[in-house]
Amino acid sequence: MYIPTYDDMLAAHERIMPHIRRTPVRTSDYLSDLTGARLFFKCENFQEPGAFKVRGAANAVFGLSDEQANKGVATHSSGNHASCLSYAAMLRGIPCNVVMPRTAPQAKKDTVRRYGGVITECEPSTTSREATFAEVQAATGGDFVHPYNDPRVIAGQGTCSREFMEQTGGLDMVVAPIGGGGMISGTCLTLSTLAPETKVVAAEPEQADDAYRSFKAGYIIADDAPKTIADGLLVPLKDLTWHFVSNHVSEIYTASEQEIIDAMKLIWKHLRIVAEPSSAVPLATVLKNPDAFRNKRVGIIITGGNVDLDKLPWMQG
């Protein structure tokens, strides 16, 4: 297991800077007053494909040798990683193969295809996904870019908090959602060297709290099929992300589905940005644990903004 270093993050930033956006930081006096903290929101939803995952994906894609690049990249994902990897591959002009369950939302498939990604469908089971992915990779020779358990991906995600610290002039805490742990690991990687006094806090849905339970237990606990509206946070930690979480995360807080929806509406209403449910989990936990954040300079990473506008969570029921 290769653990990416601070220098890997610096190299990643240099490599991906021409291909990604230095996303802006938004503030809202209203939300700061509401929480009693001084809040800063890093708008990764403003990346062209709408999620921070373009950072790690671009680092992997643009770090390939020309020989490997000709064979392209491959992954299995039904979320933002699939579209961001397709987007990065399109920028370099190389093939991208994505294995995706046939049950994945049509909108997700459309986005991958818009960026030139080639989808191979599998059944919605781990067995089928792994078998199908092995076939695709054998046929294409594409380089496997894991959605998060990959040192290139983690180094890429770490570039976000480097910008965040520059843009804000420093933060007491950074809060990001945790699913597989790619963004949290990148944040730990960067801040443990750049600003070791800045605490890294992870935020997780109660209904998919495997990282929280892993953190308390001291070893990885993976859930089988958690259900939450925060659909970017369903996957479990893996060895590489567990390394960063167990060594550098200060605390993991959780929030209920309703708390996530309420926080999402606050973000839309007062920051006037479109953020996906996963991105609302940090604000939900800040509102729920005011004593932990009061009077602190708190950075929140808005991880993505890909939602189905016709099926917003508060439209249901």
Next chain:
Amino acid sequence: MYIPTYDDMLAAHERIMPHIRRTPVRTSDYLSDLTGARLFFKCENFQEPGAFKVRGAANAVFGLSDEQANKGVATHSSGNHASCLSYAAMLRGIPCNVVMPRTAPQAKKDTVRRYGGVITECEPSTTSREATFAEVQAATGGDFVHPYNDPRVIAGQGTCSREFMEQTGGLDMVVAPIGGGGMISGTCLTLSTLAPETKVVAAEPEQADDAYRSFKAGYIIADDAPKTIADGLLVPLKDLTWHFVSNHVSEIYTASEQEIIDAMKLIWKHLRIVAEPSSAVPLATVLKNPDAFRNKRVGIIITGGNVDLDKLPWMQG
């Protein structure tokens, strides 16, 4: 009738800069490809009270003598001007009185009150509004800040396109929605001196196309009670805004209700910002008249982001 000058705009910018945001400019490769133009979006929805109108309001409020400031400001409005004037008055710590129809949405009243504005309700008719406003002004001595037909307000709105030109390095055209014409007039004021080769284009709902018909007829035509989802664009031109519209606007385009809704969804989906229906009218007209904009550098002003998230236009029906 005093017509504000370019120097008034420069003075306004100096005056309001500590109190407003230099809002960011967003782009989307997808939307540029879709329209065939190179689009730039100035995010005035990111002002703290969510609309460009804080510029004109702050210019009026912070330009008052201390003596007048003690008596405060007053206006009649049920929209963004009311909340932005209240917000600016709160920043200076002076009273703000707002006359508003008792039928105005509760959310609008709540926002005005959150910023310390004092609401006096009237019946939803011009007679009642004018009588009530006269009483309020007589009682308080507050300085009347008209929502748009006021040189201080127009000079304030003009600061937006000054930033826009600096941030983009120049534009071939700027498109903004037109209701009473405050933003369009400010844009004309600034660009006719700063960048006379840049065309100013106004965008209007078909169902409230009084500015379009005025422009074609050569004199002000005012509608009685137009109905459109673009609720910021219901009011007619007045003498001061007509001056700028008739002298400096290149063209006025209109869009249907459905075209406005479609453009609004495109903005939310691809720019990932919350923009109100009025702000979607420019993109709707660009999509409708591709030949007029093709291969041009087109600036679009996203005028505001105050919407009821529980009553989005595409939820209806």
